[in-house]
Amino acid sequence: MEQILAQLPQQVINGLTLGSIYALLALGYSMVYGILRMLNFAHGDVFMVGSLIGWGVLQLFVRGGTALAKSGPVLVSMVFGAVVVTSVLGGTIERFAYRPLQKGSRLTTLISALGASIILQNVAMLLTQGRAKAYQTELVISSDWAISALGATISATRLIIICVSIALMLAMDYAVTHTMLGKAMRATSQDREAAEYMGIRTQRVISAAFIVGSGLAGIAGVMIGLYYTQVDFMIGFSAGMKAFTAAVLGGIGNVRGAMAGGLVLGLAESLGVLFLAPVYKDVIVFSVLIAVLILRPQGILGKPVDEKV
């Protein structure tokens, strides 16, 4: 018991860090689902590409074990590089893998999404030769920069991840509720045809959702690299699964729900480890999902959908 209490603060911090990354990823799933009612299975792989691009940019600044520039500019250029590539990638996938199939059944886009995911994974495998790529996090964010409180070590990396994610989520929330694009997105997700009659170019809204979601995935990819300290071509799958679960947990199609789902999931994963062996952390995650789906099928913040006749 004493050991459990001693671990509690640290595990809460672990959970928040991981949860905020899940939340950023879940946003992408949720936005696309909300508008198109389709599951973008390639989203996890876009995130993986983002993390690899971040690594690539980092390598430009690292020579022989030292960083060539200050932390700030390095981190900003990593994020910038990742976001540019993933946004373009997300837009391209939408244009070539999904748009031509929009008129078909939902199943065809789902299969196309799986295909896009497999292509991204294999291209990444070939380019990285299957090797894990190490982020030299310690060169950019020194491991000495840490706060110790209540027996928990809060490293600067974690702090940055949590703060950046929360800032992004607030910005997203504001964008969805207050900007024209946000309104257009909500309108399109409620009824695409009606939105079109109102003069909204829904096709553009869809592209925007993909581009914004993929950009967020790019940021999440860089952050996961800094946090895990290494990335490889397979990380997209499990992270994608978790983020999708978070989106469902929070109520798929609901932006605030996705954020809440991500945080709940991250916390469940790391707090569950207090009582069960760490191998069971995925069991805990999916048990939470099942429990929520039984008790609240629409998710934590989702609205119940009336059965259409």
Added chain:
Amino acid sequence: MKRMFRLRFGKMRNLVKLVSMVILVLCVGTGFVYGKELPPVKIGAAGPFTGDLSKIGLDALNAIQMAVEEANAEGGIKGRKIEVAIGDDMGDPSKGVLAAERFAMDKNVLGVVGPMNSATVSAALPAYDRAGLVIISQSATNPDLSERGYRVMHRICPRDDAQGPAAARFIAEEIKAKNVYIIDDKGTYGQGLADQVAAALNQIRVKVTRGQITLEDRDFSPILTRVKATQPDLIYLGLSNPAQAAGLMKQAIGLGLSARFMGGDCMKEKDQLVAGAGGAAEGMYITAIGRDIAEVPAAREFIRKFEGKYGAMSVFSGQSYEATKILIEALRVAAGDNPAGLTKAKALDAVHSIRDYKGIMGFPIGFDEKGDVLGASIYVYQVENGDFREVKEYPAEV
């Protein structure tokens, strides 16, 4: 409509006639020219060439291909060319069985190098046994594999029940650790080795706490937070993926954990472990199932050629090259003066009776009744200035 169809069909029939005549002529023609050439002998390469463990798989495959190219330059097997048949198992036992069955169906595959992972060997052994197809694994160390009575099983690496006790002895006598935390990845290799180390440590009354992760894990904060609570002075890693170990050690620093690390033979990989951990691997101990071949004079030529062609070599490259050379040597013995009469059964007998094969590993290789390697040692290395330094040698005794 109907007529058009008929017309097309008619044209098609002509085409079919033409093509089949061409094929017939080609067959007869080549038959005259090449009638006497024997089909190539195939050596199966089984291992994780794609997927999570593709790094170690490709290190092995490159070495296997190099050994085969060299043998072909020396005339193959009494004039018969050697080819590599690739059986990718992705480190997944069920795919390992499929690869074995595919090899078994090809009558020209006479021996297999691999599979590499203990779990894959374990699953695929019955299939290899049914086919009577000899295997030489370069890296499957789980003790149980050679205890099941399959005659096809051979390996050139010592077993975990030699490595585990050697590691435990080193922990108790040299590191003098009192409180050890053992993390394994639930795999046949990782958990198997961790079990051996734990059992040996329990016998000499060193306190052991255990924890597990999975092969898919990239986030080690949950388990490391647990580890931190027990305040161990040594953390033993029973993991099969060196990249995973590197990530774990780096994340441990992020959590303010300052215990020493030790790991098994799979960790001895510079690119993924030492470079990947970015300094966090410094001072780590590793037990290895063979001497670093960089120190074996006979291996210099191999290392020079390999690194010139494929870049940095890993422990799996040397072992795979050696296993392939042994298999080729055995096939040559089995062929005698009659390369056409090579069979799987003859190849199996010849591998089984290999004695004192002197290759690049630094000790004469032979197999005992169970197919386990004879005369091997366990070496303890320490990571120092980004390189591995030998600190201790124990004879591999079970």
